[in-house]
Amino acid sequence: MQMRFTDEEMLTLAEMLSLACWVSSFNQLPGSDFNAERYEAMLDRVLERLSQLGMGKLIEHDPNSDRPRLTKEFEEKSYAFQSYDEMRNATFWEDLMIRLAERDMIRIHGAKKWKSLGEEERRELARSKEERYWTELRTNGFKNIHLLAPKNEG
Known part of the structure; x- marks a missing residue:
């Protein structure tokens, strides 16, 4: 099955995956690292695609995790951040x-x-x-x- 997303839907997906990563970061149970990595890997792929779509200005490097993330400015205005x-x-x-x-x-x-x-x-x-x-x-x-x-x- 193949799915196609609009640019706006890809951005929404990145926002949703960011929320999932934030929430999963609180799970300190044994084995949780593997699942958190799966979420982060999916977010990395979506952010890479957003960058290819010309939305690279919404992505920055997180020095703490050494991974890409949506910019703090975007996150602070996002529905996901408000919900979190x-x-x-x-x-x-x-x-x-x-x-x-x-x-x-x-x-x-x-x-x-x-x-x-x-x-x-x-x-x-x-x-x-x-x-x-x-x-x-x-x-x-x-x-x-x-x-x-x-x-x-x-």
Whole structure:
């Protein structure tokens, strides 16, 4: 099967592959290097083709990876970069809310009991705390979050 892409579609494909490479770079599990390399090799091929199509000004050399990439200027304006940034932001706040609620539930119920519960039971018990943190974090961000050091530690 052969596929033909317009120049604009090739640029979109490069943007999508860049996003896949960014996301895969977080995977530090054994064997992930092989799969990340596959993504990067595909991106290299698409970028090479874009260069042949006269879009070389959108490509630069990444000194850290010693590979070609879309320019930082292009990436910062791209839909993929915006999506990646939104995903990271949403994941951060959601993870923070869940971890704070879980910490509180462990303090209330004890770690042994908490670990003995099933996932659905945990979610149900933590739901009100999660909603409280979600409201607080959405409304005030970090404004009301403070770190209290244990006694004699600062």
